[in-house]
Amino acid sequence: MTRIISIANQKGGVGKTTTAVNLASALGRSQKRVLLIDLDPHAASTSHVWDGEPAATIVDYMENRQLLEDCIFRTDDGYVDYIASSQDLQDYISKMKNIHTLPEKMLSIVKMCESKYDFIVIDTPPDFGVLQVNAVLVSAEIIVPIYEYLSVPGLVALKDMITACDQVINLGKGRILRMLAVKADCRTKLSRNIVQVVHDNENSLHTVIPYNIKLAEAPAEHKTIFEYEPTSKGAMAYMQLAKELINIGA
Ligand SMILES: Nc1ncnc2c1ncn2[C@@H]1O[C@H](COP(=O)(O)OP(=O)(O)O)[C@@H](O)[C@H]1O
Ligand SMILES: [Mg+2]
DSSP, X not given: OOEEEEEOOSSSXXXXXXXXXXXXXXXXXXXXXXXXXXXXXXXXXXXXXXXXXXXXXXXXXXXXXXXXXXXXXXXXXXXXXXXXXXXXHHHHHHHXXXXXXXXXXXXXXHHHHTTTOSEEEEEOOSSSSHHHHHHHHTOSEEEEEXXXXXXXXXXXXXXXXXXXXXXXXXXXXXXXXXXXXXEEOTTSHHHHHHHHHHHHSXXXXXXXXXXXXXXXXXXXXXXXXXXXXXXXXXXXXXXXXXXXXXXXXO
């Protein structure tokens, strides 16, 4: 069965895109068939894996200009298929007349891709807007990257959103929220405390992604960490994360 994982958090700059791109590549390098969907109009995942204008984006599929298969491309590193995003996604959302269109489109993508991929990883925008909600709607697992204390109201809002999604589409068992400590600098007491808080939460991921400058440099080269600096601590951590997820099972 395909595992669908959204990378979500209502804040920007917390490592969602870095996690989506490098986790997808690590899963691909672990012999898994992976589709990365960029559902953020900022299109940071798209530009991370692709240097230039994509020939088609998710908006072309949403607006019925292209077939889904014509919107799926292979990343340069050769391990991941992806569906690109673009700024047009924001216009599409603003002009959308029927609120059912987006969930129907997302579900159709998942249905068509189910037999082709072991994992679908979805990068989301930094808010609880319609795009993030729709990503969570089709996902059984939600990875929440955390590098600073997540405010209690923020966490409650995220859990409420996940519960609301459980009520709209029942996936058999409740969606699992998996916190992931990222950008951790374990020389500092603050970072060690945050990692501890993350690990105290049920279903949180044991792997800790360290602060690693190579991870911050790689996007400008349009490369995953495995192409940019395969022996870096960042590369090792994302490979470890992929292994942990594979071992957890669906
Ligand atoms: N583990 C890390 N170590 C160092 N820099 C990181 C790490 N993870 C992310 N970054 C950098 O932090 C910034 C925000 O990360 P990003 O993945 O774009 O966050 P988001 O998608 O949540 O907005 C980017 O400049 C990125 O390169
Ligand atoms: Mg992002």
